[in-house]
Amino acid sequence: MTTALAAATDALLGTYRRPPMELVRGAGVELFDADGKAYLDFVAGIAVNALGYGDAGLEQAMRTAFEDGLVHVSNLYRTSAGEQLSLKLTESSFADRVFFCNSGAEANEGAFKMARRWGRTQSPAKHEIIALRGAFHGRLFGTLAATDRPQYRMPFRPLAAGISIAERDLGELEGVLNPETVAAVIVEPVQGEGGVRVLDPEFLRGLRALTSERNVLLILDEIQCGYGRTGTFWAYEHTGITPDLLTVAKPMAGGLPMGAVLMTQAVADAMQPGDHGTTFGGGPFVAGVALHVFERLHDPALLGHVRENGAWLGNALRAVAERSIKIRAVRGIGYLWGVDVTDAAKDVVARALDLGLLTCSAGEHTVRLLPPLVMQRADLERGVRLLEQAIG
Ligand SMILES: Cc1ncc(COP(=O)(O)O)c(C=O)c1O
Numbered sequence: 001m002t003t004a005l006a007a008a009t010d011a012l013l014g015t016y017r018r019p020p021m022e023l024v025r026g027a028g029v030e031l032f033d034a035d036g037k038a039y040l041d042f043v044a045g046i047a048v049n050a051l052g053y054g055d056a057g058l059e060q061a062m063r064t065a066f067e068d069g070l071v072h073v074s075n076l077y078r079t080s081a082g083e084q085l086s087l088k089l090t091e092s093s094f095a096d097r098v099f100f101c102n103s104g105a106e107a108n109e110g111a112f113k114m115a116r117r118w119g120r121t122q123s124p125a126k127h128e129i130i131a132l133r134g135a136f137h138g139r140l141f142g143t144l145a146a147t148d149r150p151q152y153r154m155p156f157r158p159l160a161a162g163i164s165i166a167e168r169d170l171g172e173l174e175g176v177l178n179p180e181t182v183a184a185v186i187v188e189p190v191q192g193e194g195g196v197r198v199l200d201p202e203f204l205r206g207l208r209a210l211t212s213e214r215n216v217l218l219i220l221d222e223i224q225c226g227y228g229r230t231g232t233f234w235a236y237e238h239t240g241i242t243p244d245l246l247t248v249a250k251p252m253a254g255g256l257p258m259g260a261v262l263m264t265q266a267v268a269d270a271m272q273p274g275d276h277g278t279t280f281g282g283g284p285f286v287a288g289v290a291l292h293v294f295e296r297l298h299d300p301a302l303l304g305h306v307r308e309n310g311a312w313l314g315n316a317l318r319a320v321a322e323r324s325i326k327i328r329a330v331r332g333i334g335y336l337w338g339v340d341v342t343d344a345a346k347d348v349v350a351r352a353l354d355l356g357l358l359t360c361s362a363g364e365h366t367v368r369l370l371p372p373l374v375m376q377r378a379d380l381e382r383g384v385r386l387l388e389q390a391i392g
Helices: 056-066 082-090 105-124 141-145 151-158 168-176 203-215 285-297 300-323 345-355 377-391
Strands: 023-027 030-033 037-042 097-101 130-133 163-166 183-185 215-222 243-250 259-263 327-333 337-340 366-369
Touching: 037 327, 037 377, 056 285, 082 097, 082 259, 082 285, 105 130, 105 183, 105 243, 105 259, 105 300, 105 327, 130 300, 130 366, 141 163, 168 203, 168 243, 183 203, 203 215, 259 337, 285 300, 300 327, 300 377, 337 377, 345 366, 366 377
Parallel strands: 130 163, 130 183, 183 215, 215 243
Antiparallel strands: 023 030, 030 037, 097 259, 243 259, 327 337, 337 366
């Protein structure tokens, strides 16, 4: 279809409210609709398209990954790309073992199972998973119970048992972390969907100390904030701690669906053949593309660019906030920012779209900015100008 799609011309389930324009093309850091209108992209497919659109290296990686004719063979057989990628991920992190899957929620579901499997090796009742106030870990049954959004949860009760939400407060967590029953705590180092809240490194260090002391696993959900978005490859590098498990997904394979659970050997030792599985996870095509994406995003020059321009973006947004009575707060790090607005965030997002800027919301009053990591200063500047106009 080449003209703008009317809402009733498709058969899709209505789980998303989409604007009427149809996106037909992407180039660099811009998307184009069927009428030829350009949109500067501060969403990047929700933190997925780190390399923007039409990237020549990504295109070549896709061609190369297809050369051997293997897109998929299942996890019943060995293939090289996934094995190579697992080594890159362990060499660049705290982890000893990797499990590949296909999305963020699936990575977290896997991490919950691994935590429980490990817990049961420690003591018979050790199974509970604790998530934090403001968390978003996905919308499948286990992850929904760890996602602190009443409107997402309420219609689907009863949610998975043994998963609960605690305050982001070490005092409260001290009371909650019973070593006999709690297997793991899951935390986003930067809460994305929950309003772009960069957790205090001091809090994360305290949580690491507390979980270690209570023999509880620490799972970091870096699905939105990992893989370079904060200006370090892993977000936990800002804090000086390491987790027992870490989940990653969105940008891993350049827009192809891929997720992973990274873990220590102690956790891996609890998992036996048959304990978990997936038909597609880590297949040769997706993992081949992901190898290219890893090299590009792990590049110190790219990470330096994100740190430097991300700091500039934060300052530019704070300067806008000083000029505008319609902004309450600005929070973020690297290429992940939230702007609290007095208007409904969805109205600001709609006005920005009219002006040719894509943004998204993170809660009722937070506009979230997630530009492709390759975006240069001039386009960041242009985006901030358009955003200021949209906020009014
Ligand atoms: C921190 C975090 N965890 C988990 C998820 C779920 O990922 P997916 O949508 O790929 O299932 C998201 C998605 O936005 C996320 O931001």
